Amino acid sequence: MRVFIRYLLDQKIALLTYMGFILIFGVTFFLHDIPFEAYSDALLFSFFLLAVIAAVQFYRYYSKHQQLDGRKKAVKLHVLDRKRGSTLLEEDYEEMLHSLDKEYRQEIGESKRINHKLMDYYSMWSHQIKTPLAVLNLKMQENQLDHTVLKQELFKIDQYLDMMLQYLRLNHTETDFVFETIDIDRLIKETVKKYATFFIYQNLSFSFQETKQSVISDKKWLQFVVEQILINAIKYTKRGGIRIYANPENSKELIIADSGIGILPEDRQRIFEKGYTGYNGHNHQKASGLGLYMSDEVMRSLGHTIHITSEVGKGTKVWLDLSQHLYQIE
Structure with a gap:
C-alpha cells in the first residue's frame, strides 16, 4: 500500500493533467449541448485505458523498486551487472552510477595502497627505534649510562619520532x-x-x-x-x-x-x-x-x-x- 501511495504521488502531474482534460472536455460538451451519455462513454473509455496503462506502469514501478531495494546493501556488487535503461534519464543515472562506482573503486584502491605503504613504514620504523632503546637498556644493565650516552640515545629517539611525522606529511606535501x-x-x-x-x-x-x-x-x-x-x-x-x-x-x-x-x-x-x-x-x-x-x-x-x-x-x-x-x- 505504501508503494502504491508513493506511486500516485510520483504520478501526480500526470493525474492532474488527466483531470484537467476531463474538465476541459466536460465544459466543451456542455457548451455544445452534446448529450451527457456521449460524454460519459468517452469518460469511461478513457478511464479504462488510463487504468490499464497505470497498472502496467505500476507493475514496472513496483518491480524496479523491489530490485533496487534488494541491492541497497550491496550496491558495488550490482553496478556492473545492470541492464540498459529504458529511458534517456535512466541511462544518464546509470552512467552517473557507473562513474561513481569507478571513482569509489579507485579511492578504495588508493586507500589500500597508502595503508600498505604505511604498514611497511611502521614495520621498518619500529625496528629502527628499538636500537637506541636497546642501547639504553644495555647501558643501564652495565651501569654505564652516563649523561652523554643518555643524551645521544634520547636524541635519536626524538629524531625517529620526527621522521615518522615527516613521513606522514610526505604524502600530503601539496599543502x-x-x-x-x-x-x-x-x-x-x-x-x-x-x-x-x-x-x-x-x-x-x-x-x-x-x-x-x-x-x-x-x-x-x-x-x-x-x-x-x-x-x-x-x-x-x-x-x-x-x-x-x-x-x-x-x-x-x-x-x-x-x-x-x-x-x-x-x-x-x-x-x-x-x-x-x-x-x-x-x-x-x-x-x-x-x-x-x-x-x-x-x-x-x-x-x-x-x-x-x-x-x-x-x-x-x-x-x-x-x-x-x-x-x-x-
Missing part, C-alpha cells in the same frame, strides 16, 4: 610546503649544531666552507634532507670527519662529504629505494632504508636533485643540486 628565501649557510650551521654532541663523542672533525648562497625552498623539508645525510655520515664514519662545501665547478651545488666506510658499487644503484639498506645497513643493523628514500622524494618535490658518489674505504659524497632556485647573496 605542507611553505616556500621562502633560505640562507643556506645559516641552515647548515643550525643543523650541524644539533649534532655537535655526536661529533665530539665520536671524535670526528667538521669543516664547513660558507657558500654565500640562498635558495627558494621549504626550510623544514630541506633541513630534514640535510639532517638525514648528516645522520648517515656520522653513523658510518669511524675516523676522520665530515666536510660541507660548494662544488668548485658549480657553486650552486652543495656537497656533504665524509671519510666513512663508503658504499659498495652494487648498492649505489638502489640506495634511494624504500627499505633498501644494502651491505652497510645489514652489517650495522641500524638502518631502516627510509632516510635516503625520503630525502630523494623530498628533493624531487622541492624541484631539487640529489645523487651520491662513493668509494669503499675512502668515504661518500652527497651532492645536493639546488641550482633551480639558487641566487648569489649581494
